[in-house]
């Protein structure tokens with residue numbers, strides 16, 4: 001049961017029954033808090049709505065769901081042998097809209113509708129805009145979406161097909177943000193809206209449930225805005241409080257491209273926040289975020305769990321994308337392939353042991369990226 005919203009930086013409480021963006025005091029992201037004494041076990045729904053007691057939507061409409069969530073957690077035996085590691089993949093390619101952004105969109109749009117919001121606006125690198133525009137169409141909400149001109153064509157087409165207004169801008173997602181500043185609709189951009197993270201956190205619940213209510217040693221996440229990583233950390237802490245898991249949390253790893261690695265740089269330099277990454281570029285467009293709003297929360301989550309942050313090159317990503325297809329029959333998205341490159345690098349430098357059970361996130365479908373070369 002949703003109780004209130006709490007600022008991730010200053011802790012100030014906000015009313016969860018009102019429409020909210022950032023903290024009124026310090027303009028930081030707000031996190032949903034629940035009355036955890038009133039949480040039942042997951043239902044038997046085959047979607048993320050099985051965790052309804054730790055989701056913010058008070059009256060979920062079963063007819064709204066497209067079946068988002070409960071994606072498979074599968075072994076990668078050949079890659080594991082090849083890298084001398086123990087790797088499982090949470091495969092988000094099988095989700096509606098072809099990326100895990102559907103989790104955040106399903107929950108965020110459902111909550112927006114419940115709060116009486118008429119329409120949403122957001123800058124995006126592609127997948128989030130596609131997912132939010134499509135779920136908004138399902139809910140009957142308006143949407144205005146801005147994306148960089150080099151965002152994948154397929155995501156533009158999804159947005160246009162949904163009937164949303166699409167604005168294409170030169171530059172990065174930061175420039176796309178400026179392109180919707182004048183639009184008078186609810187700002188649903190990453191972490192400026194408190195409920196997207198609640199949808200994404202269900203990846204954490206699912207990983208634990210699918211392992212038989214225990215945690216892996218390590219979780220590796222391709223990090224752009226970091227919502228999924230923050231969400232998984234939040235889910236793990238909620239499950240600790242609920243008594244659904246005990247003991248040490250998995251070490252959380254943020255992987256980025258060397259073309260855009262603000263979190264890795266901040267982690268290496270021991271900083272609490274990142275610095276804007278100039279001229280950011282990577283083929284793994286989902287993680288091309290030069291200065292995430294939630295950088296301090298990502299860095300806290302990594303440090304608190306004794307995790308790490310690592311950058312890999314686009315060449316290595318392309319190589320591991322092809323190798324995983326060849327060895328496993330799995331065509332990863334570039335962001336997902338970056339997690340395999342991270343396993344490779346972290347085994348090579350000894351940070352990972354062969355016995356560590358590692359869960360990597362394949363955050364989207366490889367077939368959404370026809371223009372990315374291998």
Ligand SMILES: *Cc1c(COP(=O)(O)O)cnc(C)c1O
Pocket residue numbers: 099100101127128190222223224225226227228229286287333335336363364
């Ligand atoms: C958005 C996106 C990411 C990064 O997600 P965050 O939670 O914002 O860090 C990774 N992979 C894909 C395919 C994405 O679309």
Ligand SMILES: [Zn+2]
Pocket residue numbers: 007008009010011012023024025026027028
């Ligand atoms: Zn605050």
